[in-house]
Amino acid sequence: MSDASLLDVDGVCGGYGGEQVLQGVAFNMKPGEIVAIIGRNGVGKSTLMRTLTGLLAPSAGSIRFNGVDMTREPANVRALRGIGYIPQGRDVFPDLTVRENLLVGEVAGQGREPPDYDTIYRFFPILKERERQRAGTLSGGQQQQLAIARAMIGHPSLMLLDEPSEGIQPSIIKDISRNVRELNAQTGVAVLLVEQNLDLIVSMAQRGYVMEKGRIVASLGPDEIRSREAVRAYLTI
Ligand SMILES: Nc1ncnc2c1ncn2[C@@H]1O[C@H](COP(=O)(O)OP(=O)(O)O)[C@@H](O)[C@H]1O
Ligand SMILES: [Mg+2]
Numbered sequence: 001m002s003d004a005s006l007l008d009v010d011g012v013c014g015g016y017g018g019e020q021v022l023q024g025v026a027f028n029m030k031p032g033e034i035v036a037i038i039g040r041n042g043v044g045k046s047t048l049m050r051t052l053t054g055l056l057a058p059s060a061g062s063i064r065f066n067g068v069d070m071t072r073e074p075a076n077v078r079a080l081r082g083i084g085y086i087p088q089g090r091d092v093f094p095d096l097t098v099r100e101n102l103l104v105g106e107v108a109g110q111g112r113e114p115p116d117y118d119t120i121y122r123f124f125p126i127l128k129e130r131e132r133q134r135a136g137t138l139s140g141g142q143q144q145q146l147a148i149a150r151a152m153i154g155h156p157s158l159m160l161l162d163e164p165s166e167g168i169q170p171s172i173i174k175d176i177s178r179n180v181r182e183l184n185a186q187t188g189v190a191v192l193l194v195e196q197n198l199d200l201i202v203s204m205a206q207r208g209y210v211m212e213k214g215r216i217v218a219s220l221g222p223d224e225i226r227s228r229e230a231v232r233a234y235l236t237i
Contacts, residue, residue, distance in 0.1 A: 006031045012061030014051050021047040023214035034191040036205035044214040045194040049162045053085045054078045079108040084156030088163045090147040094136025101135050108154025115153045124149050141172035158190045165197035177203040210234045
């Protein structure tokens with residue numbers, strides 16, 4: 001089954017009401033891969049993520065996950081199938097405690113696997129320390145850890161990670177990259193990373209795609225995605 005696809009996106013169009021943002025997006029992922037979609041502000045990266053989660057309905061095209069066509073499935077069903085989502089800007093619940101935020105994430109794992117707090121707290125010890133603290137009092141980097149942990153507590157097989165570097169100090173960006181790579185290596189979770197931050201792309205991704213005006217316009221292999229020069233060139237097109 002090593003050739004089986006995890007995610008197959010084909011000809012996906014969509015956006016907001018009359019405004020078509022995605023213009024036929026096509027790409028694929030295999031289980032356990034870390035794939036980046038890179039592109040500048042406004043090219044449609046977050047719109048693509050919302051369309052993959054089911055928060056936005058595509059007007060054309062198909063999305064298959066583990067061979068199942070889930071193009072028309074609502075977001076809660078996709079989450080139960082094993083798609084975890086870490087939105088741009090993190091969106092932790094500021095007035096809930098760290099523990100309560102994680103509790104919300106448990107829903108996605110229901111009926112599949114029980115929550116595993118030991119593993120999550122081993123990856124993110126600060127969350128254990130701050131368990132009873134309101135999430136709004138955490139630093140940006142800690143909130144990013146919480147958002148990732150909230151997705152991971154539901155045992156996803158695919159993590160959709162939307163611009164985790166946004167508003168995060170450069171020193172912390174390295175930690176996020178390491179954390180996600182370790183989660184990937186130890187749990188086998190695949191990661192679709194959407195980014196425009198050079199450091200994060202180069203340090204995290206195994207291969208990638210370039211997005212421009214709602215389309216995938218290039219594919220980057222393992223060597224290219226690790227080359228600062230190559231990635232920088234695509235980000236400044
Ligand atoms: N909620 C929204 N309603 C209407 N248009 C939106 C909304 N969010 C984004 N857009 C538009 O969709 C396009 C792509 O935005 P987005 O997907 O956020 O790009 P990126 O994540 O690559 O920066 C932009 O033109 C943006 O103005
Ligand atoms: Mg975005």
